[in-house]
Amino acid sequence: MELTLDLAKKWLQLFAKDIQSQQGFLNELDTAIGDGDHGTNMVRGMQQVQVLLQQDTASDLSALLKQAAFALISKVGGASGPLYGTALLDMSKYAQEHDSQLEALIQAGASGIARRGQAQVGDKTMLDIWQPVAHDLSQGQFNRQNLQQHLAATKDMEAHKGRASYLAERSIGHIDPGAQSSEILFNNLLQVIGE
Numbered sequence: 001m002e003l004t005l006d007l008a009k010k011w012l013q014l015f016a017k018d019i020q021s022q023q024g025f026l027n028e029l030d031t032a033i034g035d036g037d038h039g040t041n042m043v044r045g046m047q048q049v050q051v052l053l054q055q056d057t058a059s060d061l062s063a064l065l066k067q068a069a070f071a072l073i074s075k076v077g078g079a080s081g082p083l084y085g086t087a088l089l090d091m092s093k094y095a096q097e098h099d100s101q102l103e104a105l106i107q108a109g110a111s112g113i114a115r116r117g118q119a120q121v122g123d124k125t126m127l128d129i130w131q132p133v134a135h136d137l138s139q140g141q142f143n144r145q146n147l148q149q150h151l152a153a154t155k156d157m158e159a160h161k162g163r164a165s166y167l168a169e170r171s172i173g174h175i176d177p178g179a180q181s182s183e184i185l186f187n188n189l190l191q192v193i194g195e
Contacts, residue, residue: 001102003095005061007192009053012068014188016046016053022184030177033164038080038177045076045084061100065092079117079162080178083126086116102193103137110134117161124157124164124171126178133186144190151175151183 003011019026019042026039048071058064065088073085090112091105098104110130119125121132132150136142159171162178 001193003061003100003102003105005058005064008061008064011189011192012046012049012064013053014191015185016050018184018188019043019046019181022181026177026181029175029180032174033159033167033171034177035078035163037077038181041076041078041080042181045072045081048072048075060095062092062096065089065095080126080181083113083117083178086112087130103134106130106137107134119161122157123161124154124159124176124179125161126176126182128154128157128176129179129182129186142186142190144187147183147186147190151179154179 019039023039023043026042027036028039030036030038049068052058052064052067052071058067069085069088069092072081072088075081076084087109090108094105094108110127110133113125113127113130114120117125117127119127121128129147129150133142133147136146154176155174156172157176158169159165159167159176164171164174164176
């Protein structure tokens with residue numbers, strides 16, 4: 001399936017709205033194993049993305065993803081800004097150099113997160129959502145049920161990256177906030193493309 005400029009705009013608009021409404025919940029998750037500000041940081045970044053969407057200056061998908069990437073990198077504190085930003089930048093680059101096939105774009109984003117965060121699947125990070133979603137898309141199995149399972153799986157993982165890794169075994173039993181915001185992102189994607 002192709003990710004068009006129009007679909008991407010709708011996707012980012014929904015994400016901005018849901019991040020706003022889930023801000024407190026994301027902060028709560030982050031309080032347990034991080035700095036307690038993941039929701040606040042993501043809202044700040046997505047408000048900037050909303051400004052860009054209103055200005056409507058992106059001529060194609062690659063340009064939109066690049067604009068959104070820089071908005072998140074400049075506005076979102078902690079690791080989330082650079083990680084989300086890198087994912088979107090790598091998706092932008094892929095769209096420019098290859099095509100806008102959804103599964104390939106998400107795989108490019110997942111690879112960017114792995115590279116930037118020096119993380120692998122199982123480290124209890126947002127990659128534990130992005131990489132399985134990329135796989136599901138390639139297998140035609142991207143749906144709400146699988147997405148929920150990927151998120152739930154992060155609860156029993158021990159964190160090996162980021163602030164949560166300082167807690168070692170005490171991080172087990174908590175949902176990773178970056179994985180949770182990524183689940184919101186892909187839930188929004190399902191709404192846009194239809195499950």
